[in-house]
Amino acid sequence: MEAIASDLDQLDVIGPDTYADNGYPHPAWKRLRQESPIHWFDLPDGVGFWAVTKRADIVWISKQPTRFLNGPRLAVFEGGEPVEGERRFVRHLLNMDLPEHASYRNGASSWFTPRAIGRRKPEVERITRDLLAKMAGDGEEREADFVSDLTAPVTISVLADMLGVPRDDWQLLFRWTNQIAGSSDPEFQGSGDDTVENTRNEMFQYFLRLVEKRRAEPRDDMVSVLANAQVDGQPMPPLELLSYYLLLVVAGNETTRNAASGGLLALIENPGELEKLRANPRLVDTAVEEIVRWTTPVIQFCRTPVEDVEIRGRKIRAGDALCLFYPSANRDEEVFEDGDVFRVDRRPNPHVGFGIGEHFCLGASLARLELRVIFAELAHRLDSVELAGPYERMRSSFLGGVKRMPIRYRLKPT
């Protein structure tokens, strides 16, 4: 790597405390976009990374999957968490590269097409309406935690239902996903036996038992489909199969949950936009895209170049970490007019919240469906809503999480 020292080096875009205390470092990203869109940061453990902050560069890199690999590094973690050795423990789409990646992606892709997901709409509506009915009571003013009472149970239930996990075990999925995705947050880190490795093992053991059952008696669910799938004419090896379930559970829960929680927060903070959506529920589609752009729940993924490359005059060496900051791309002033303004009717909205290229989010149609259902219901039924206490963020510079969001509201009973 070759870099030029400047006060930009002092910006903190990777420390998890920054994210927990202040939220996304948008002012820092803005400076980087304007002054040094490909910027090298040293990390205390001696390794560093290039911060890639412009949308065009993220797209350019993501669209060259054989030149910029996923495998060597999933993401950048301050303090050098053991991501390099990670592939010994989990092998899934996000840390695979072509041609293997394409073969594995085919294993699940037919379940995630817009058409296949469209068929799940009645179930997503039923799950959401049941939860809202519990929250609504008789239509009087109430308080609740929007995360634990609505967004977390909606996303976990939809996914568990799709996977074919028995209802009694849904709570387990919720605990595992919190512990894995929130591994840099002390609240979820746990102690003693509750390490990420233990959680992962517990989850793997659980799915191994379920795989045996579904191999013996396949059902119309995703555990069965993957358990009985062939990759290049062979059944998936156990590590790859179990990692697939882990990826779906973690990627499918944390992200959509946080988009939904952050989306309501944006509507509370921008009451005019909530009014617009209430007055015109057909805006729900553009509102959902704006919510994904605004919240951008996945903060970063990494790519590693296989050869030396020059981008915007910076000489990047083969093997360097290129950290793609999606929330920064989603406010890039070259692409988004008034990107710092939340607008439910923004159009066009070419955000990269779901990534782009070979690894484009497999669950994007599902996430969109869940968000449309949640916000269509809220637009229709919310009489009033405000924060009823502090909003708490997760300590992570990888996934932007909302741990708690107390709200005071009045919902029309059905």
Ligand code: HEM
């Ligand atoms: C608002 C919600 C979501 C957001 C913001 C989101 C974001 C992302 C992003 C940024 C990527 C990486 C793209 C890249 O590297 O180019 C990704 C990949 C992925 N997502 Fe999502 N996601 C969401 C919901 C979901 C859901 C509901 C599921 C599944 C049930 C899911 C499953 C996956 C999988 C399996 C991948 C890996 C794809 C691959 O490597 O080929 N995601 N997602």
